[in-house]
Amino acid sequence: MNARVNIDRGSWYARPTPGRTAKIYMVADRRDADLLARLRAGERSAFVEFYDRHATLLYSVAARVLGDRREAEDVLQEVMLQIWRKPDGYDAELGALGSWAVTLTRNKAIDRVRAANRGVRLLRKITQSAADPEGTPSANELVYGAERAARVRAAVEELPHEQREAIELAFFGGLSQTEIATHLQQPLGTVKARIRRGMLTLRERLGGVT
Amino acid sequence: MIDERTEEQAATYALGALSAEEAKVFEAQLQRDPELRKLVSELRDVSAAVAGQMPGLSPSAAVKARVLREMEPGREPPVRARRSPPWMPWGLAAAFALAAVLFGWQGSSLRQEIVAQSTRIRDLNLAAEMLRTEDADLRRAVLQLQASNRLANMRIAVLNSLLASAPKAIAVSVWDNDRQNGVFVVRGLKPAPPGKDYQLWVIDPKYPTPVDAGVFQVDAQGRVRVEFKAKMPIQAANQFAVTQEVKGGSPVPTISAMVLAGS
Secondary structure (H helix, E strand, O other), X not given: OOOOOOOOOOOEEXXXXXXXXXXXXXXXXXXXXXXXXXXXXXXXXXXXHHHHHHHHHHHHHHHHHHOOHHHHHHHHHHHHHHHHHOHHHOOXXXXXXXXXXXXXXXXXHHHHHHHOOHHHHHXXXXXXXXXXXXXXXXXXXXXXXXXXXXXXXXXXXXXXXXXXXXXXXXXXXXXXXXXXXXXXXXXXXXXXXXXHHHHXXXXXXXXXXX | OOOHHXXXXXHHHHXXXXXXXXXXXXXXXXHXXXXXXXXXHHHHHHHHXXXXXXXXXOOOHHHHHHHHHHOOOOOOOOOOOOOOOOXXXXXXXXXXXXXXXXXXXXXXXXXXXXXXXXXOHHHHHHHHHHOHHHHHHHHHHHHHHHHOOOOOOEEEEEEEEOOOOOOOXXXXXXXXXXXXXXXXXXEXXXXXXXXXXXXXXXXXXXXXXXXXXXXXXXXXXXXXXXXXXXXXXXXOOOEEXXXXXXXXXXXXXXXXXXXXXXX
């Protein structure tokens, strides 16, 4: 039996599994469906609700990819307006509404990185690994709370370093599998396997499979 | 049953790392296979969870205001975001400083002028924010300076904060490629802890790693203005970055301690 717990913002759910720690995952839920219906009807309050729920995560993603807060604001603005004007671009069968928005944001930010020159890309690669030396809460923590953020962090940190590295290079760095293989000086097949294993492990740990 | 190769593609697709051609082929397969759609759905949610691992940053309230303004009935979809270019306020301020720089780096009176102008940067920045809707006028002002060749061979970069704990920290670097030196102005950066220095780096594609441009400290208000030179000849100062390093600086930047970056 599934149980929803501590859902105040976003669409994250904790699902208890007998004998194991409750899993966290993000699903296309009724709230998403309701919100989407209202967005499609052009209901402004639905958009404001969507913005308040997701802006911090989307902005954090854009800022991480771009390494530039001003540009990240531009990307956030573009994504939000796209969602308002073209909500039909969302397919509930392919993930939660928030996940779709994250994908849109990441892709728009990566497009900007790719359009930049080599020097910019070099800096991006540097900033991809940049962390706040003073320690700051993650986007998950700000948006979904400390408990769920800690569980996601634990799942990610338990991954072998090479799997996590390949996943982060693909997502935040916008590198193709071939580029990742070149960057890591590993065979292409090894990179593909690392991404697959890492993602499937996370899916299991975050509760993607019932 | 989904085979390993398809799982690899699904994982890569969910991360957005398939090429456009590969994605097109995969999406055709996705349309035909409900089991694969379920897998991609779950993996996309995994991607979003991973994405949320980075330091959380909140956008300024101005973004929401701009978005809501754009949503007003009758507003045409913008080709681009309407916000003025991020470098504009600082760039304009730096341009004033540069005009003075180019009239004679060595002249003491002009040096005093540079100092005076640099102190105006903050005020200009605030003024530019208020004049956001009049950004066309600001753009014209900078274009006039550029047209007068005063900015030739100059690189003006705005460095934004990477610190969630000091989101308003900002810096401007003005680099004179002919003279191989520059001026760096910082605002809102916390003083470095004891035993630490901030270190400036120039990103030049000519070199595999950032080039050391010296260390600096900020005052209690988080301000500093320094003139700097790079430790290697710079061909193209594409970007600048600041890291927090041990006292005296480091030969290579500590990536995990990057605090400012920008182009």
